[in-house]
Amino acid sequence: MPHLDPDELSLLALYDDWVDDDGREHLRVCPACAADYAALRRTVSAVKSSPDPSGLSIPGPQVWAGIHRELGLSASLEQDPLAAAAPEAGQAQPVKGPAAVRRLPLGGPNGAQGAEARSVKGRGRAGRRAAWWQRPGTWMTAAAAAVLVIFGALWVANREPRELAGAELAPVAQHSATGSAKVVQQPDGSRRLEVRLDKDEARGYQEVWLIAPDLSRLVSVGVMNAETGTFDVPAGLDLAEYPIVDVSDEPMDGNPAHSSDSIARGTLSS
Numbered sequence: 366m367p368h369l370d371p372d373e374l375s376l377l378a379l380y381d382d383w384v385d386d387d388g389r390e391h392l393r394v395c396p397a398c399a400a401d402y403a404a405l406r407r408t409v410s411a412v413k414s415s416p417d418p419s420g421l422s423i424p425g426p427q428v429w430a431g432i433h434r435e436l437g438l439s440a441s442l443e444q445d446p447l448a449a450a451a452p453e454a455g456q457a458q459p460v461k462g463p464a465a466v467r468r469l470p471l472g473g474p475n476g477a478q479g480a481e482a483r484s485v486k487g488r489g490r491a492g493r494r495a496a497w498w499q500r501p502g503t504w505m506t507a508a509a510a511a512v513l514v515i516f517g518a519l520w521v522a523n524r525e526p527r528e529l530a531g532a533e534l535a536p537v538a539q540h541s542a543t544g545s546a547k548v549v550q551q552p553d554g555s556r557r558l559e560v561r562l563d564k565d566e567a568r569g570y571q572e573v574w575l576i577a578p579d580l581s582r583l584v585s586v587g588v589m590n591a592e593t594g595t596f597d598v599p600a601g602l603d604l605a606e607y608p609i610v611d612v613s614d615e616p617m618d619g620n621p622a623h624s625s626d627s628i629a630r631g632t633l634s635s
């Protein structure tokens with residue numbers, strides 16, 4: 366099941382009544398998304414509990430008159446731009462908060478369409494209230510939502526393992542096994558080498574190495590007892606200095622050095 370995208374997480378965290386049954390079900394079953402959701406909720410409550418914007422009021426026309434006079438603005442700008450924002454009874458407009466957030470250039474390929482559908486739901490539910498720019502809390506909410514969407518995107522991006530480099534492994538000498546290797550960075554920054562061969566041709570056992578281009582230096586990353594294996598790359602090891610992935614056939618002779626009998630080999634490129 367794919368994880369929730371950052372937009373979905375943000376909207377669920379921001380609006381208790383956001384209609385997204387699939388998303389809420391996913392939060393119940395996915396610890397990773399639930400953890401991000403919990404973090405976003407903490408941010409939302411922190412933002413919502415800081416200054417209460419409901420006490421803000423629209424300044425009277427004398428404020429704009431003073432600004433207009435001090436700045437020497439032209440007569441065409443004389444009318445108070447906030448006069449139109451004063452609430453007028455009986456004139457309701459759809460709430461567009463979430464839709465406004467949608468204009469951020471974020472979100473995956475499916476984000477925009479799903480979001481449009483959801484924001485329509487949101488409008489329907491919001492019903493007859495003052496226009497969004499007339500409600501004092503809207504700007505803070507929109508700003509908080511924008512922050513959440515951005516942080517959500519970063520969190521999700523950081524949570525996914527990221528492929529740093531890959532190599533095709535070709536058979537060496539009399540061998541015929543082929544395969545591939547890739548280096549994947551984990552969310553915690555550590556790197557893993559994932560190796561796959563189509564068969565195990567070792568007479569002893571397979572050992573996986575990272576080797577310098579001139580073959581003068583090499584690092585063993587571990588034993589591979591099957592056709593696939595995942596190995597920790599030593600922290601701090603510069604893969605540019607050890608770009609060759611090599612799988613060797615090691616005899617059970619207790620000698621830790623490379624046997625010089627390579628089964629398959631390839632060079633990492635990013």
Ligand SMILES: [Zn+2]
Pocket residue numbers: 367368369391395396397398399
């Ligand atoms: Zn998930």
